[in-house]
Amino acid sequence: MIIVDPSSGTSPDRIESFSLESDHSIIVTSLEHHVWQELEQEIVCSLKRLQCPRLLDSTVLLLHKLITNIVRTMHRHAFQQAIEDDLNIDIVSKDNVFDELLQNELNTHGDRNIEQFCRKNHFQVTLTFPEKTDTLIRIEYPESCDSSAYLDSKLAKAIGFTLLKQTDTITPAYYCATVVRDIAQHHPHLEQAGHSELLLPDDESDKVLAVFCKLNYGIIVFSSAGDILSISPAILNNLKLEISPTSAHTLTGIIPGHFYNDVLWGLALQSQGGLFENYRIRIRLPHDDSLSILFNISGYRHHDMTIHTLWQIVSLDHKATHTLAEGSILNEARVHNITRNYVPQLVEQKAREIVRLGGNALLNEECRLAVLFCDIAGFTSYVENNEKEESVIHTLNMILGRITKAVRQHAGIIDKFMGDCVMALFREPHKAILAALEIHKHSYDFNNLRMRAGKDLLLLRIGIHWGKVVIGNIGSSDRLDWTTIGDVVNTAARLEKNCCPGAILISETLYEITAHMDHPEIRFSKPFYLKLKGKRNKQAVRYVQTTSQTLLHDIFTTHHAKG
Template sequence: MTTAKTFSATSVQASNAATPYFSQPIIITSLEQNIWQQLEQEIVRSLQRLHCSRLQDSTLLLLHKIITNLVKTMHRHAFQRAIEDDLNLDISDKDSIFTELLQNELSMHGDRNIRKFCRANNFQITLIFPEEKDTLIQIEYPTSCNNSAYLDNKLAKAIGFILVKQTHDPSSSYSRAKVVKNTAIQSFRPEQAGYSQLLTQTEELDKAQAIFSQLNHGIVVFSSVGDILAISPAILTLLKLETALPSVHTFTNIIPDHFYNDVLWGLALESQEGLFENYRTRIRLPHNNNLSILFNISGYRHSDTTIHTIWQVVSLDHKATDTLAEGSILNEARVHNITRNYIPQLVEEKAREVVRLGGHTLPNEECQLAILFCDIAGFTTYVENNEQEESVIHTLNLILGKITKAVKKHGGIIDKFMGDCVMALFKEPHKSVLAALEIHKHSYDFNSLRMRASRDLLLLRIGIHWGKVIIGNVGAAGRMDWTTIGDVVNTASRLEKNCYPGAILVSEELYAMVTHAHATDISFSQPFYLKLKGKRNEQMARYVQTEDEPFLHDTVAHSARQHLKTD
């Protein structure tokens, strides 16, 4: 596989008259490139220049759609050409056999081979951020993708942007388009006289009634024992029932039992006023049990003990509705608050980003990361010897808590805990070493106290490596991990295993990145070679010097070699 084309990370820099800002183009050959954070930084700057920063999320969603369409179309054309070149076939990308071949390729290899072909044949999408009036972004793309270059018209119109395609140059295989402000749309500001107003109670009721009718909400009044006393015909119509009294009995029978238990004799009794909000229940259509409607229900218990409820449709007859939970949203929030600590921070952060960009699944990505592994040397033996003397879980959590705090402080993310081992990710190599030094300091202080108390020392080993990794979906339906994989991860783990207890061992690749960043606050030992398990070639590595061990580059490096010989 050819080396991926690299491009400098952009950042929003403080502007001044003496130092103009020059942004780097973003070159895209795959949706698995981690370009969204970089794109967001540039879009923030462009929106600030256009005086519409509040449009950040909606603008990113808009651009995400156009970029995704262009890349997918480019990949289809690239795959078509690759088939024609390799198999000498004349095949249309609209043929069913072509679609099947493409799906098989993506299922087996992702877009790796197609991405490689795009780079070799100069197929790419280029994003440029010109300092031009009313221009948000300029997009250059293969002319064969021209029909895929469009904006979501409703969203674009709502936020005041249009796509302007420039006249195609016949001598070029690339086309160009710009996303610009629609100057024909008047922008109102809240501070303009007469724009904002406070509603009177009568106006508020009128508007509420209009909204109620437009959203097709319905009302159901229950007796305290669960009989329906009154109902909006609209609900019966939604369930494809006749708007007649016999249908009310049918509706009563298809309401799930948990609704009566939770709402009529549960939520409505919890508070003195009997108020409840955002309870969800699924109603199966009586004439087609494969179809259902998920309702959101709010209401209150009246002084005469009847329960008045308002029903709102959440989803209707979609296959995906089964993934929407029933019950109280408040309870769902409580469950989330319990489970979120068990969900990797990396997954939660990426999921939020995906939802913000209109996506539904976590994508596979390639990016450059520093991978840090840290574990407690001899922890298994410690557990065997001290299980009766002290709380092993309490001690472990104390150490892991200090590690987690240091990682987060320096911009890292905990990918996973594996017993007494921690795996953390850093976008900036320099900060991974700073985090390791802080972890080392905490360990030094912690073990000083244990030494005074005549307890066994719990020394930490830390290994760090830098390089290109793949963050992707691993597992099967029902149990998935979105985690970091690749040789860089394996090497970082091997470095940690070969690190002398109480020290920090880094690869030469990470050392080069840190010194390139002119990190004068970090000192390293002289380099030496290690034979890592499962690796053909020896790995050059260095120890990080720590304040309490100024002799590290001599003593620890020697000790590490002796340590390796005994393993």
């Protein structure tokens, strides 16, 4: 999303209609605004120009850290200035009291109030993408944020980027930094891309040994009865055991029993050749039961029936380690395949993005979305009347499956299912309308078959609204939903409830933002006003349909009324 200063006279509802290609700039005033997707699109173009498209993920991570640091510092200074302006006193930003005030503000309101102060006072970070052979991005920021404008040195060096600063910018009190590609200085051998060599056996053995030592791997050889026959001192050292043969017997006693059952007498005997990989066990330190180490183990069964195992520490802090399951990673993958369909698309998609950017938690986010609600008119009565005649679950899943297909086909995301109701989200507003029309096309085909079979029609109602929403964590620590909330969501739900069965009702706001759509077959009704529950003022709305669906709508609604 391009964030436009309100003083420019540009309507906020028109922001999404601008193309990044017109000025190649993104203005950032908040970390809760969804700028990362647009930023990534520009990075893709820049990396292609720099002839290194494979660096996308690492470059996104590098810039995410840089921009996040700058914006957080900008917010810190803005919050300090806001307090000083309100209270007419000088505040020391490094004071613990100031930190507590800032954290309370962020916990209570997110960065919304600080972001508004930044816009009002023209504090912003401007990202541009010059068409230069060596430049990835140009970043202009307030001079008070200069100490935060730096790259992750290790990552930048690894992928060959440098940050160059200049202070003589056109905008007063602003500095500028450019991220440039400097292969010769940071990574000379990258210039020889495409040149590879095959390792000879001796060289390969030397490199394997070097990797083994560097990664602190260890070896344990077990007898078929589960006794430790030999062990690497490194494993004993990691467990803070004395480096001596007697410590091996201590280790035998603290290895969890399921390891022997699953690996020594399970995987190593059952699998072909006795090979097994990626089995995890947690061992508690014998001298401090509150601490444990999670190991990843692979190995094989030797022809003499001994079991040779390779041990690797999973490098996580102790607080996080206990949340990782033990056992076979293959089994964990099977569990994931079962449960993934129960995890909302929005959560899984965002979690992958967060991990890619180096984070470990879903944060609140503010953005503009089209919110679509769809349900089956009279479904409760249908269940009561048809429970013995046909499989209600099968029918419902067939309808929901077609809705889901249409949503995904038009780049939407299913936020949740609520019985026979579906809530879907769209970044691009016109695609919400296209998805709704596709849903009704499926509905007409489905109901045409039911009408021929003499069964009750199951007409869909769809309501869509567009505007600013907040996506955030709702619930308690042990049961969270990361979902969309706000007036836009409530309005979309009310539109759906007030929609005629078999029709699509959209807000005038959505119509205005999508009026430029070049789809001559789509017809919009004249606007009219509805009094929606919970809303003070009447809402301007329109019906939308295609020319081909008009006649079918009349036939079905007439048949439904007679029934």
